[in-house]
Amino acid sequence: MMKKKRIVAMLTAAAIAVSLTGCGTSASDGTSAASGGGNQGESGTADENTLTVWCWDPAFNIRAIETAGKLYQKDHPDFNLQIIETPWEDVQTKLTTAATSGNLDTLPDILLMQDNAFQKNVISYPDAFLDLSSSGIDFSEFSQAKVAYSTVDGKNYGVPFDNGAVIAAYRTDILEMAGYTIEDFTDITWSEYLEKGRVVLEKTGLPLLTCKGNESDVAAMMLQSAGASFFDENGEPDMADNEALKEVVSTYAELVKAGVMVEVNDWDQYIGSMTNGSVAGTINGCWIMASIQTAEDQAGKWEITNIPRLDNVPGATNYSNNGGSSWAITTNCKNKELAQDFMAETFAGSTELYEEILPATGALTCYLPAADSPVYSEPQKFYNGQSVFTLITDYAAQTPGNHTGVYYYEAKDAIAVAITNVVAGGDPDRELKNAEDTVNFVMGK
Amino acid sequence: MIKRKKVWQYGFLILASVFSVFPLYWMAVSATNRSAEVIGGRMLPGGYLLENIKNLLAAQNVGRGMFNSLKYSVILTLISLVICSLAGYGFEIYHDRMKDSVMSLLLLAMMVPFAATMIPLYQMFSGFHLLNTTLGFILPTLSTPFLIMMFRQSARSFPHDILEAARLEGLNELQIFFRMFVPTMRSTYAAAMTITFMNAWNSYLWPKVIMQDTSSMTMPMLVANLTEGYVTDYGMLMLAVLLCTIPTIVIFFILQKSFAEGITGAVK
Numbered sequence: 001m002m003k004k005k006r007i008v009a010m011l012t013a014a015a016i017a018v019s020l021t022g023c024g025t026s027a028s029d030g031t032s033a034a035s036g037g038g039n040q041g042e043s044g045t046a047d048e049n050t051l052t053v054w055c056w057d058p059a060f061n062i063r064a065i066e067t068a069g070k071l072y073q074k075d076h077p078d079f080n081l082q083i084i085e086t087p088w089e090d091v092q093t094k095l096t097t098a099a100t101s102g103n104l105d106t107l108p109d110i111l112l113m114q115d116n117a118f119q120k121n122v123i124s125y126p127d128a129f130l131d132l133s134s135s136g137i138d139f140s141e142f143s144q145a146k147v148a149y150s151t152v153d154g155k156n157y158g159v160p161f162d163n164g165a166v167i168a169a170y171r172t173d174i175l176e177m178a179g180y181t182i183e184d185f186t187d188i189t190w191s192e193y194l195e196k197g198r199v200v201l202e203k204t205g206l207p208l209l210t211c212k213g214n215e216s217d218v219a220a221m222m223l224q225s226a227g228a229s230f231f232d233e234n235g236e237p238d239m240a241d242n243e244a245l246k247e248v249v250s251t252y253a254e255l256v257k258a259g260v261m262v263e264v265n266d267w268d269q270y271i272g273s274m275t276n277g278s279v280a281g282t283i284n285g286c287w288i289m290a291s292i293q294t295a296e297d298q299a300g301k302w303e304i305t306n307i308p309r310l311d312n313v314p315g316a317t318n319y320s321n322n323g324g325s326s327w328a329i330t331t332n333c334k335n336k337e338l339a340q341d342f343m344a345e346t347f348a349g350s351t352e353l354y355e356e357i358l359p360a361t362g363a364l365t366c367y368l369p370a371a372d373s374p375v376y377s378e379p380q381k382f383y384n385g386q387s388v389f390t391l392i393t394d395y396a397a398q399t400p401g402n403h404t405g406v407y408y409y410e411a412k413d414a415i416a417v418a419i420t421n422v423v424a425g426g427d428p429d430r431e432l433k434n435a436e437d438t439v440n441f442v443m444g445k
Numbered sequence: 446m447i448k449r450k451k452v453w454q455y456g457f458l459i460l461a462s463v464f465s466v467f468p469l470y471w472m473a474v475s476a477t478n479r480s481a482e483v484i485g486g487r488m489l490p491g492g493y494l495l496e497n498i499k500n501l502l503a504a505q506n507v508g509r510g511m512f513n514s515l516k517y518s519v520i521l522t523l524i525s526l527v528i529c530s531l532a533g534y535g536f537e538i539y540h541d542r543m544k545d546s547v548m549s550l551l552l553l554a555m556m557v558p559f560a561a562t563m564i565p566l567y568q569m570f571s572g573f574h575l576l577n578t579t580l581g582f583i584l585p586t587l588s589t590p591f592l593i594m595m596f597r598q599s600a601r602s603f604p605h606d607i608l609e610a611a612r613l614e615g616l617n618e619l620q621i622f623f624r625m626f627v628p629t630m631r632s633t634y635a636a637a638m639t640i641t642f643m644n645a646w647n648s649y650l651w652p653k654v655i656m657q658d659t660s661s662m663t664m665p666m667l668v669a670n671l672t673e674g675y676v677t678d679y680g681m682l683m684l685a686v687l688l689c690t691i692p693t694i695v696i697f698f699i700l701q702k703s704f705a706e707g708i709t710g711a712v713k
Contacts, residue, residue, distance in 0.1 A: 056670070056673040056674065057673055057674035057675065058504055059674060059675075059676065060674060060675055083659075084658065084659050085659065085670050086657075086670075087669050087670055087673035089669075089673075090653045090669065093650075093653060093654060094653070094657065097563065097567045097654050098567070098571075100564050101564045101565070101568040101571070102568065103567065103568060103571040105571075106571055106576060106657065268484060268679075272485070275481060275484065276484075276485065287675045288675075290675045290676045291675065294480065294481060294676060295481070
């Protein structure tokens with residue numbers, strides 16, 4: 001009896017041990033089969049002709065790079081892409097962990113990076129990214145505001161991809177009720193915008209603009225439209241005595257006080273305000289169009305134009321940028337020539353690629369030669385027959401660049417707090433001073 | 446009089462349960478609606494479930510994610526229960542001053558947040574070639590101070606008479622553990638199992654750092670993939686979240702009774 005039980009116990013233990021090792025090996029087997037045996041601490045793939053890519057959004061970025069891969073395969077039949085779907089937050093976490101722990105060899109060959117985080121990551125982990133300045137990629141063919149995001153000390157580290165040019169989109173049927181057309185909102189200043197917004201509010205009961213409260217996206221867009229930033233050229237915080245920023249904050253507060261702009265609590269409400277028809281327009285990166293277009297019943301009612309400019313700031317324009325992303329090649333890449341050539345022949349050299357991905361994804365090019373393609377000038381039904389893609393690439397070309405630096409996100413957070421306080425009646429000068437102090441504190445000064 | 450009091454009690458409890466059950470209801474209902482309807486706040490079941498299932502299966506490898514999550518969680522739970530219960534039992538039954546101070550050290554380790562140990566852990570695991578492996582997933586949480594403490598607490602209520610009697614009967618120490626302690630502590634095991642399984646199933650930060658391969662991703666990572674993008678399909682997202690919740694709900698309902706007992710103490 002005793003013996004039997006002992007045997008059973010031993011068998012169970014053995015079974016657990018076997019299943020454990022079994023799973024261990026099967027997992028790593030799966031890994032090697034999928035990525036060409038390259039993942040055991042050397043994510044850059046062993047197979048000479050395969051490039052590993054981290055990026056997110058199957059409907060957008062992943063579709064785009066898959067298309068690029070297929071195009072490249074035509075001339076290079078051995079070429080392969082290994083795409084690992086990784087949300088942006090995770091790309092950042094994995095990058096930080098790998099770089100901080102000194103295990104750069106776990107990075108992929110290519111990764112997609114949010115433009116606002118690009119300089120931060122290159123400055124923080126200078127060994128992780130490949131300098132592409134002499135890679136044969138012609139950066140002058142991209143919109144310069146975009147290139148500036150991935151440029152550090154005059155060196156190019158990124159291939160611009162996802163366009164973040166800012167648009168103002170309006171419901172023309174609502175504007176009409178107040179007696180306006182889209183032309184009345186083109187090439188205007190913020191004070192004109194406010195004035196017309198009051199009329200729209202009075203006649204229709206709807207605000208012109210919604211935005212997510214406690215977030216400073218709108219303010220950052222206004223600021224960049226004048227080529228200004230939260231930082232000076234040396235990366236020092238520049239907030240308390242920044243005339244452009246002061247005007248941004250007071251304009252923002254006026255818009256909210258007048259009810260022309262309504263702050264909502266979260267992203268879902270923000271999208272909802274547009275798709276439910278409880279707002280007359282929006283101002284955001286052109287990628288917001290994908291969300292607007294989900295309201296199929298509003299087709300033909302939307303039109304887009306450029307954004308208002310700041311009134312009293314020198315260098316103010318009607319163009320800005322919000323979001324977007326660029327491709328980076330890591331130093332861990334085992335076949336750097338291949339990766340550079342792949343980028344040079346697709347994202348930085350193929351009008352055909354952009355023609356193919358535009359209808360499928362709505363991914364707009366920052367590669368200026370592609371904008372002349374007939375696909376771009378095609379009128380869009382949803383936007384009442386406007387050739388929106390030509391318009392937006394034109395906006396992108398006119399957008400002034402600005403300096404994001406290492407602490408851009410921290411600065412944006414600090415400004416969001418300042419704005420909330422100013423809207424609630426705080427003194428703008430004091431709040432901006434506080435924001436600057438906060439950022440200085442984060443920077444360890 | 447008593448009746449009126451009951452009415453208040455039940456009224457309060459019903460109100461409280463509405464707050465905790467409603468989000469679950471909304472999740473389940475939203476899985477059957479279109480994305481636009483979810484944003485519009487539709488509360489009734491819709492006819493879009495099949496479409497959502499189709500979209501989800503096309504967008505993500507759900508089968509693989511489920512399989513991976515189950516594999517990692519079950520293996521981790523089983524091994525972790527054996528190790529932690531042995532440790533907790535040992536700390537209590539054979540305790541002396543040295544062991545007590547070791548125990549306090551373990552409890553101190555409980556205070557260290559995972560984020561602080563993550564980077565050195567990553568360095569180690571990358572060096573051992575454990576990225577993308579089951580072993581890499583389970584090792585850091587294989588024995589947790591919390592579980593050891595839980596088993597130690599319940600071993601405290603284990604009657605020493607049983608120990609004496611078993612020793613007189615000629616059982617060796619391991620046999621006492623497996624034949625006397627384990628069956629008596631069934632409900633503690635159930636509670637520990639629920640907690641460990643849930644933690645393993647829901648863990649996100651560590652897997653997201655070490656699982657760099659599409660074929661080794663877990664369910665929570667797939668759900669995160671769905672929220673990333675310029676347009677989120679909320680119907681599909683809710684379906685994925687629902688699928689991701691089901692295993693933990695099932696485990697909890699199976700072990701519900703023992704769970705409550707195990708938390709309050711196994712031996713009556």
